[in-house]
Amino acid sequence: MKTGVIPEKPFVFVIFGATGDLTGRKLIPAIYALAYDNLLPENFRILAIGRRDYTSETFQNMMEEAVREYSQKCFMEKVWERVKNGITYINFDFVADKDGYFRLKHALDNLSETGIHNHLFYLAVAPGLFAPIVTELKKNGLLSEGNGWKRVIIEKPFGENLEKAAALNNILTDALPEERIYRIDHYLGKEMFQNILTLRFSNNIFEPLWNRFHIDHVQISIAETVGVGSRGGYYDNTGVLKDMVQNHMFQLLSIIAMEPPVKLDSDYIRNEKIRVIRALRPFPVSLSEREIVLGQYTGGIVNGEAVPGYLQEKNVAHGSKTPTFAALKLWIDNYRWQGVPFYLLTGKRLNRRNAEIVIQFREPLGRKLYNDYCDARSNILAFRIQPYEGFYFQINAKKPGNFYEMIQANMDYCQTTTYGNNSPEAYEKLILEAIRGNNSLFTGWDELNASWYYIEDLESKINRNSLHIHQYPAGSVGPEAAVRLIENDGRSWWNMYDSINFCKERGSINENI
Numbered sequence: 001m002k003t004g005v006i007p008e009k010p011f012v013f014v015i016f017g018a019t020g021d022l023t024g025r026k027l028i029p030a031i032y033a034l035a036y037d038n039l040l041p042e043n044f045r046i047l048a049i050g051r052r053d054y055t056s057e058t059f060q061n062m063m064e065e066a067v068r069e070y071s072q073k074c075f076m077e078k079v080w081e082r083v084k085n086g087i088t089y090i091n092f093d094f095v096a097d098k099d100g101y102f103r104l105k106h107a108l109d110n111l112s113e114t115g116i117h118n119h120l121f122y123l124a125v126a127p128g129l130f131a132p133i134v135t136e137l138k139k140n141g142l143l144s145e146g147n148g149w150k151r152v153i154i155e156k157p158f159g160e161n162l163e164k165a166a167a168l169n170n171i172l173t174d175a176l177p178e179e180r181i182y183r184i185d186h187y188l189g190k191e192m193f194q195n196i197l198t199l200r201f202s203n204n205i206f207e208p209l210w211n212r213f214h215i216d217h218v219q220i221s222i223a224e225t226v227g228v229g230s231r232g233g234y235y236d237n238t239g240v241l242k243d244m245v246q247n248h249m250f251q252l253l254s255i256i257a258m259e260p261p262v263k264l265d266s267d268y269i270r271n272e273k274i275r276v277i278r279a280l281r282p283f284p285v286s287l288s289e290r291e292i293v294l295g296q297y298t299g300g301i302v303n304g305e306a307v308p309g310y311l312q313e314k315n316v317a318h319g320s321k322t323p324t325f326a327a328l329k330l331w332i333d334n335y336r337w338q339g340v341p342f343y344l345l346t347g348k349r350l351n352r353r354n355a356e357i358v359i360q361f362r363e364p365l366g367r368k369l370y371n372d373y374c375d376a377r378s379n380i381l382a383f384r385i386q387p388y389e390g391f392y393f394q395i396n397a398k399k400p401g402n403f404y405e406m407i408q409a410n411m412d413y414c415q416t417t418t419y420g421n422n423s424p425e426a427y428e429k430l431i432l433e434a435i436r437g438n439n440s441l442f443t444g445w446d447e448l449n450a451s452w453y454y455i456e457d458l459e460s461k462i463n464r465n466s467l468h469i470h471q472y473p474a475g476s477v478g479p480e481a482a483v484r485l486i487e488n489d490g491r492s493w494w495n496m497y498d499s500i501n502f503c504k505e506r507g508s509i510n511e512n513i
Helices: 021-036 056-070 077-084 099-112 127-139 162-175 191-201 229-236 239-257 266-278 415-422 426-436 445-464 480-487
Strands: 011-016 045-050 087-091 118-123 150-155 181-184 215-223 292-298 300-302 305-307 325-331 341-347 354-361 380-386 390-398 406-414 469-473
Touching: 011 021, 011 099, 021 045, 021 056, 021 077, 021 426, 045 099, 056 077, 056 087, 087 099, 099 127, 118 127, 118 426, 127 150, 127 162, 150 162, 150 426, 162 445, 181 426, 191 239, 191 380, 191 390, 215 239, 229 239, 239 266, 239 325, 239 341, 239 354, 239 445, 266 445, 292 445, 292 480, 325 480, 341 480
Parallel strands: 011 045, 011 118, 045 087, 118 150, 150 181, 215 341, 292 469
Antiparallel strands: 215 354, 292 325, 300 305, 325 341, 354 380, 380 390, 390 406
16 A cells, blocks of 8 residues: 555545445445545545435445455455445435435534534436535535535536536536536546646657647547447437537547646646637538548447347437437647647447547658658557557657668557556546545536537537438447548548557557558
């Protein structure tokens, strides 16, 4: 275990929806990991609130099993006893049982008498419960700051559209100020996401090249092998643009394209990210497949197993036209990025699982010097976000020998290989930052407002132009039209057929395909 780290001040972690899957798979394992690394104070408590009729002992035993199964840290009885002894389970219905909030207040008041005044409320519940819970917390005086801070964490989705997101935000900000609202997008907690800032702004070899004069284009991809699973009802009313592009992909886009912040704190970072989203060029009124390709998976084979098509998934409407795949070409209309296309690709039931950003630099100025001998390729800088974390830089070099042959040398850093599973899990890091009061890794309302506005404008143009939804077999690379989208510009997708796996096979990075 790590030592010498100053713990945070005492706090109470209040989990609404404590009997849900998220609590067992992510939240309690994250708290255990923080305790394992001595990043929590001796005097911290967990109030787990659920609608099931459990005792505290029953809930504690369930969470022990969850920690043993899902934590990246090895199980240590001493550490778990410390977490376990701080857990109290409270049973009440979040909407129907108004007296439950009185019991919660009584429990928090008792803990306050022991010197624990700080409260972190985590809403691990369905989005429709965010507003009722926050309203009741405010009504019962549980969000008023006296001796300690009071903060609220909510999960995505943050509304179903701009109108509903704005209505929810009004309720939240009526109950507590924006700086005490922590909207989780777990991609912001991923180690490599944060490493992008470090690589850009602490290495002089990159930032001077980070512009339209040196970069040809940028590719951002999040590919999944899973389908919608049990989320069919939610997903069918959402689709890939709202489920992935409006949040995860725009977060990756904004962090890659943002201007250097004055300081690395939440306000400055958020302001620069917002400027990127606001600078996105609106899609043309006469939308075509030169700008966006949409698809929906059919039955197929994924990892050797037969899987159903989207229309056969549970709770999906008969004949649904909801897209599960999107490939887009975006432009950022500012001085740094004018004329540089950003290609985004994301989809479910594809042939690989990865999330990465590929920056392709312009052709070498001296390329003509080598035309008679060999092919000098464009330099590549790639960030691998999942499943393996790391980045690599591809450069041209001469192959040893008596003939002039050029090869692509790969300078790679594989965080997963170097540090194994010691990289903090996203929820572990995000919960810790919420305790510290650092909301730079959380989504601000201005970001949400700008991204919702952009996506809603895009969806209205898709509907107006009756854009075709391509069918693609599960386990494939996606619709062929997505390949044409980028090939029409004389470029090609990286890793569409075989994901770059430099973490497992150093030195075997594939060429651009």
